[in-house]
Amino acid sequence: xxxxxxxxxxxxxTSLVDAPDRYDYSAKDLxxxxxxxxxxxxxxxxxxxxxxxxxxxxxxxxEIRSLEDAVPLLLPHTAYKSYPEGFxxxxxxxxxSKWLDSVSTHRVxxxxxxxxxxxxxxxxKLQESHHYVSCSSGTTxxxxxxxxxxxxxxxxxxxAPQAYAWGSGVKLDRSRRMFGLxxxxxxxxxxxxxxxxxxxxxxxxxxRFHYPVPPITVGSLTQMVVARKKIADGTxxxxxxxxxxxxxxERAKAVEDAVEITxxxxxxxxxxxxxxxxxxxxxxxxxxAVRDMGYSAxxxxxxxxxYVGGGLKRAKLPDDYREFVYExxxxxxERNYQNYSMQELQSGMPRCQKGGRYHLPPWLVPLILDxxxxxxxxxxxxxxxxxxxxFDLSLDGRWGGVISGDKVSIDFSPCACGTKGPxxxxxxxxxxxxxxxxxxxxxxxxxxxxxxxx
Amino acid sequence: MNSLTxxxxxxxxxxxxxxxxxFFINGKVVEGNDAxxxxxxxxxxxxxxxxxxxxxxxxxxxLPPLLNVKxxxxxxxxCEAGQKLEDPNNPHVQxxxxxxxxxxxxxxAVIEHQMLHATDYLDKKVLTEVVxxxxxxxxxxxxxxxxxxxxxxxxxxxxxxxxxxxxxPGNSPGMGVRSIAQxxxxxxxxxxxxASADPFSTVAFLRTMADIDPNHPVVRSMSAIYWRGGDDxxxxxxxxxxxxxxxxxxxxxxAINNVMKYIxxxxxxxxxxxKTSISMVGKEVFASDETIAEAAxxxxxxVAMANxxxxxxxxxxxxxxxxxxxxxxxxxxxxxxxxxxxxxGTPRPLDMELKEQIDVLRMMDDEYAVFGKSDGRxxxxxxxxxxxxxxxxxxxxxxxxxxxxDAMKYVNxxxxxxxxxxxxxxxxxxDHLASGGAQRVVRLGEAGPSAIGNPHDAxxxxxxxxxxxxxxxxxxxx
Numbered sequence: 001x002x003x004x005x006x007x008x009x010x011x012x013x014t015s016l017v018d019a020p021d022r023y024d025y026s027a028k029d030l031x032x033x034x035x036x037x038x039x040x041x042x043x044x045x046x047x048x049x050x051x052x053x054x055x056x057x058x059x060x061x062x063e064i065r066s067l068e069d070a071v072p073l074l075l076p077h078t079a080y081k082s083y084p085e086g087f088x089x090x091x092x093x094x095x096x097s098k099w100l101d102s103v104s105t106h107r108v109x110x111x112x113x114x115x116x117x118x119x120x121x122x123x124x125k126l127q128e129s130h131h132y133v134s135c136s137s138g139t140t141x142x143x144x145x146x147x148x149x150x151x152x153x154x155x156x157x158x159x160a161p162q163a164y165a166w167g168s169g170v171k172l173d174r175s176r177r178m179f180g181l182x183x184x185x186x187x188x189x190x191x192x193x194x195x196x197x198x199x200x201x202x203x204x205x206x207x208r209f210h211y212p213v214p215p216i217t218v219g220s221l222t223q224m225v226v227a228r229k230k231i232a233d234g235t236x237x238x239x240x241x242x243x244x245x246x247x248x249x250e251r252a253k254a255v256e257d258a259v260e261i262t263x264x265x266x267x268x269x270x271x272x273x274x275x276x277x278x279x280x281x282x283x284x285x286x287x288x289a290v291r292d293m294g295y296s297a298x299x300x301x302x303x304x305x306x307y308v309g310g311g312l313k314r315a316k317l318p319d320d321y322r323e324f325v326y327e328x329x330x331x332x333x334e335r336n337y338q339n340y341s342m343q344e345l346q347s348g349m350p351r352c353q354k355g356g357r358y359h360l361p362p363w364l365v366p367l368i369l370d371x372x373x374x375x376x377x378x379x380x381x382x383x384x385x386x387x388x389x390x391f392d393l394s395l396d397g398r399w400g401g402v403i404s405g406d407k408v409s410i411d412f413s414p415c416a417c418g419t420k421g422p423x424x425x426x427x428x429x430x431x432x433x434x435x436x437x438x439x440x441x442x443x444x445x446x447x448x449x450x451x452x453x454x
Numbered sequence: 455m456n457s458l459t460x461x462x463x464x465x466x467x468x469x470x471x472x473x474x475x476x477f478f479i480n481g482k483v484v485e486g487n488d489a490x491x492x493x494x495x496x497x498x499x500x501x502x503x504x505x506x507x508x509x510x511x512x513x514x515x516x517l518p519p520l521l522n523v524k525x526x527x528x529x530x531x532x533c534e535a536g537q538k539l540e541d542p543n544n545p546h547v548q549x550x551x552x553x554x555x556x557x558x559x560x561x562x563a564v565i566e567h568q569m570l571h572a573t574d575y576l577d578k579k580v581l582t583e584v585v586x587x588x589x590x591x592x593x594x595x596x597x598x599x600x601x602x603x604x605x606x607x608x609x610x611x612x613x614x615x616x617x618x619x620x621x622x623p624g625n626s627p628g629m630g631v632r633s634i635a636q637x638x639x640x641x642x643x644x645x646x647x648x649a650s651a652d653p654f655s656t657v658a659f660l661r662t663m664a665d666i667d668p669n670h671p672v673v674r675s676m677s678a679i680y681w682r683g684g685d686d687x688x689x690x691x692x693x694x695x696x697x698x699x700x701x702x703x704x705x706x707x708x709a710i711n712n713v714m715k716y717i718x719x720x721x722x723x724x725x726x727x728x729k730t731s732i733s734m735v736g737k738e739v740f741a742s743d744e745t746i747a748e749a750a751x752x753x754x755x756x757v758a759m760a761n762x763x764x765x766x767x768x769x770x771x772x773x774x775x776x777x778x779x780x781x782x783x784x785x786x787x788x789x790x791x792x793x794x795x796x797x798x799g800t801p802r803p804l805d806m807e808l809k810e811q812i813d814v815l816r817m818m819d820d821e822y823a824v825f826g827k828s829d830g831r832x833x834x835x836x837x838x839x840x841x842x843x844x845x846x847x848x849x850x851x852x853x854x855x856x857x858x859x860d861a862m863k864y865v866n867x868x869x870x871x872x873x874x875x876x877x878x879x880x881x882x883x884x885d886h887l888a889s890g891g892a893q894r895v896v897r898l899g900e901a902g903p904s905a906i907g908n909p910h911d912a913x914x915x916x917x918x919x920x921x922x923x924x925x926x927x928x929x930x931x932x
Binding site (some may be wrong): 050054075076082083084095232234371372374403 | 705727728730806807817818837842867
């Protein structure tokens with residue numbers, strides 16, 4: 001059900017999701033509508049999202065009248081991991097719910113901690129009150145906890161296949177066999193988009209390939225974080241540590257074994273029209289196993305398609321890893337889909353075939369900031385670089401304004417592909433990665449004394 | 455092209471756009487803008503000469519220049535250099551402060567203060583005491599000291615001049631001076647790897663020494679250059695026992711992690727590990743308003759010194775109190791931390807992530823209480839257990855414990871200095887603190903000053919630096 005706020009500018013922009021010309025609106029033409037829409041969101045949310053209220057009061061902002069006004073109201077991507085870790089480790093589910101409430105649009109009901117078994121149970125319980133919590137995976141640090149609503153889940157299902165179809169040129173005609181080549185985190189958002197892709201692409205005569213590694217649950221991620229903390233504190237007993245290392249090794253072995261199993265399944269299905277997805281490291285390893293079995297492009301269907309999520313994630317691969325993967329599975333360049341997005345948003349920026357750039361839809365407002373993320377860079381002629389921040393007008397369950405850790409180059413002039421919307425160059429890097437860690441000082445934490453957990 | 459500039463000349467005026475960070479190699483200044491780098495903390499660009507690896511390594515067939523210079527003469531030279539460093543007309547130091555203010559996280563006033571006080575160490579009494587505390591018999595630095603064991607076997611022992619690489623921290627110019635002095639005291643041939651947060655001060659100090667006597671063996675024994683920490687192209691070459699005996703490293707991070715793969719037989723690590731310091735405040739603090747005020751003020755000294763960048767700065771205060779009592783203390787502590795004792799003016803805003811973490815705790819008001827503001831001037835957070843982020847930029851976390859003994863579980867190998875209030879509770883705590891891994895117990899408010907020549911990070915550093923050499927000379931009467 002649409003709320004009052006959604007009948008205005010927000011609705012006008014988000015309703016373009018199915019419009020064939022949605023990437024063809026110039027930023028200039030959209031600007032006023034986007035500002036109006038951000039203000040609509042702000043007026044509705046400022047008294048619902050506590051963290052937003054705090055930001056607004058601090059900055060003295062009561063209305064968004066310009067792009068600049070929105071900047072102090074952006075939340076850093078780290079806001080969603082700002083909960084005290086002790087809440088999670090010590091299973092204070094009531095407190096964790098209270099924290100979640102401070103970043104949620106819709107009230108998170110109080111939870112009786114005694115009734116909750118573990119974090120996966122907590123997430124299930126929240127789902128009963130229509131709060132869908134997705135977690136980012138990080139083995140060494142805290143997971144971000146992103147709360148979403150029914151409307152958000154519906155949006156993901158609607159938007160993701162549309163963006164895919166635009167960027168890849170692949171018809172959503174349920175004619176493909178889908179092969180996911182990476183363990184997927186079992187979180188509501190992934191399940192929603194997974195379901196949407198399956199409905200759009202998967203040939204109903206076949207079962208979708210099940211990657212032979214148990215899905216990553218938030219509970220399993222949490223166990224890693226807890227173990228790391230206990231190692232740092234020195235409270236872990238050597239036997240417990242040995243057990244933990246054994247489980248880690250087992251999981252690593254399962255991932256390794258999956259390569260062979262997946263490669264065999266792909267070879268068996270090689271004459272069918274395939275859609276392959278995964279991360280580069282996993283795709284490369286499977287491709288290599290397929291080659292080792294003696295198969296390559298000539299054996300696979302020339303209409304195969306691919307969707308790679310994320311960058312290299314620090315994996316060390318040969319320089320030609322992309323070509324190697326494409327050539328193994330016979331992927332033509334026009335069926336190679338790339339998308340720029342982030343966990344904190346729920347809308348994608350598909351890459352066009354001709355210009356090779358990521359396109360922003362009208363409901364995603366680009367706010368390119370200086371490196372420190374404090375000030376909006378003036379919008380100039382041609383391409384310029386800065387810290388990426390966006391306002392995703394489609395977001396319902398949490399605040400749409402997010403500052404990322406990414407360094408991007410944006411261009412507000414038309415793309416080589418002919419569309420007029422703003423685009424981002426395909427060379428996104430994380431500030432953290434380009435800077436490395438050249439900082440040394442005598443001050444530091446016990447984290448520097450933890451071995452073997454990275 | 456690199457060029458050797460004449461010594462005894464004032465530093466060249468820096469380019470408006472990019473500051474030059476010259477090198478100092480075996481007593482000579484090397485200028486050049488062949489490579490540009492970005493400082494880690496603030497992303498400021500600076501330029502350095504190209505590295506000439508050959509110039510950085512002295513063949514082992516050559517005796518160290520300082521080997522036969524008496525320690526007392528070295529101390530005299532260091533003291534003279536100290537006076538030159540303090541001279542307000544010293545062009546190297548003044549130019550260096552300007553450049554450092556751009557790359558350092560510390561406010562300019564803090565940098566000036568640190569540069570000025572760096573020379574406190576270069577005092578005859580201080581240096582002599584450092585040597586005497588580090589070596590049971592300091593003569594071993596100057597000569598082969600005879601010793602005969604109880605079975606009559608004769609030896610001559612020498613604390614022989616080592617070949618050292620120092621990976622300097624970037625958070626305190628005082629460490630550069632200290633490292634230069636300590637290197638000279640053990641007569642080492644030393645290469646200093648400067649940090650991107652301070653690629654200037656060590657060279658400024660060395661240039662000042664060269665102004666006194668460009669051919670002095672102390673000057674000729676020293677080189678200081680910059681490369682990006684973890685740069686394999688440099689480290690793979692230099693980090694070898696054939697070239698150096700020991701690597702003296704401060705801190706953690708990539709610069710240190712990367713070093714580990716080069717450590718092996720003959721190439722040892724002397725590490726000053728990354729540390730966190732804490733405070734412990736007993737229930738006695740609540741005896742009167744005066745005692746609360748006194749402890750909060752002392753505690754604030756330990757938190758806020760050097761803008762909380764150093765390892766000795768207190769980050770957590772464990773207090774024997776219930777939350778309501780702790781809040782009284784915490785409020786005063788925040789006020790004291792927020793006093794601008796260094797004249798730093800308007801501070802830089804807090805890092806987004808840190809600010810977010812603190813602001814979120816503000817909203818969790820039944821578990822946490824936040825005093826002060828997250829504006830970079832100072833904030834104190836009361837909680838039942840330590841916060842899970844690293845308190846920085848004048849941030850103190852006051853943690854309620856039923857008894858200080860209950861705080862021992864938070865003490866670990868990364869815990870360096872523990873400031874205690876009231877002072878008479880130190881004896882009951884120190885065995886437990888040492889067992890937990892801590893290295894230093896002081897009165898609250900006295901984390902900053904340190905007793906001369908004391909162990910640092912659970913060792914006597916100079917004793918670790920030297921190459922202990924024995925010449926055995928048969929048995930008496932044979």
